[in-house]
Structures are given as C-alpha cells and as structure tokens.
Amino acid sequence: MAVAGLRITPPASQVATIGKMQSAGCRLCRKVREALGKSIDNLAAETYGHISSAGCEGMANTITAVHHFIWRHLYDSMHATPKPKSKSEEALEETLRHKK
Numbered sequence: 001m002a003v004a005g006l007r008i009t010p011p012a013s014q015v016a017t018i019g020k021m022q023s024a025g026c027r028l029c030r031k032v033r034e035a036l037g038k039s040i041d042n043l044a045a046e047t048y049g050h051i052s053s054a055g056c057e058g059m060a061n062t063i064t065a066v067h068h069f070i071w072r073h074l075y076d077s078m079h080a081t082p083k084p085k086s087k088s089e090e091a092l093e094e095t096l097r098h099k100k
Contacts, residue, residue: 012046026050028058 016024025043028051033040050056054063085093 011048011051026056026058028056032057 012021012027013024015021023043024045025040026046028046029043030040033043044050044055051059052063054060054067056063
C-alpha cells in the first residue's frame with residue numbers, strides 16, 4: 001500500500017479490500033457502540049472521510065470541538081482587527097477637529 005511508506009495507518013475499508021481484515025466497519029464507532037451496549041450491526045465503512053467527520057461516533061465530539069475552536073478563532077480574529085473608518089466617520093472627525 002502506498003500509505004505504508006508515509007506511515008499513515010490505512011482505514012479498515014482499505015485493509016478489508018486486501019483481505020487482512022474481516023470487516024470494513026469503523027473501529028471507532030464499534031468501540032463507542034460496545035461501550036454503550038448498542039448493536040454493532042450496520043457500522044459505517046471506516047474511511048478517512050468518515051473518521052474526519054462528525055458522522056463517526058468515536059470522533060464526533062473531537063471533530064465538533066475542533067470545528068467550534070476554528071470558528072471562534074476566526075470570529076475573534078475578524079473582530080480584533082480594527083476596521084477602517086468610513087468616509088462619513090472621517091468627515092465627522094474632521095469637522096469636530098476644526099470646531100476646537
């Protein structure tokens with residue numbers, strides 16, 4: 001596999017296609033369901049897209065927390081940068097300066 005040279009662990013869906021794993025079902029979802037006593041039938045296929053989405057039961061909280069962190073950072077960054085003054089604000093300041 002090409003990913004082996006990059007030291008990236010292949011997902012179950014890739015390992016199952018070469019016969020090294022019986023199921024392509026997501027191992028993270030399986031762990032969560034087993035811990036909660038839920039059925040492990042109909043597990044989603046473990047792919048990079050599945051693991052990196054909030055659809056993966058084992059990664060949902062982490063993915064959501066990262067999403068919120070990024071948006072909070074972007075929001076804070078946008079509001080930390082002073083916005084340029086409009087022409088009407090500049091005109092008002094100029095008028096007030098001349099009146100002093």
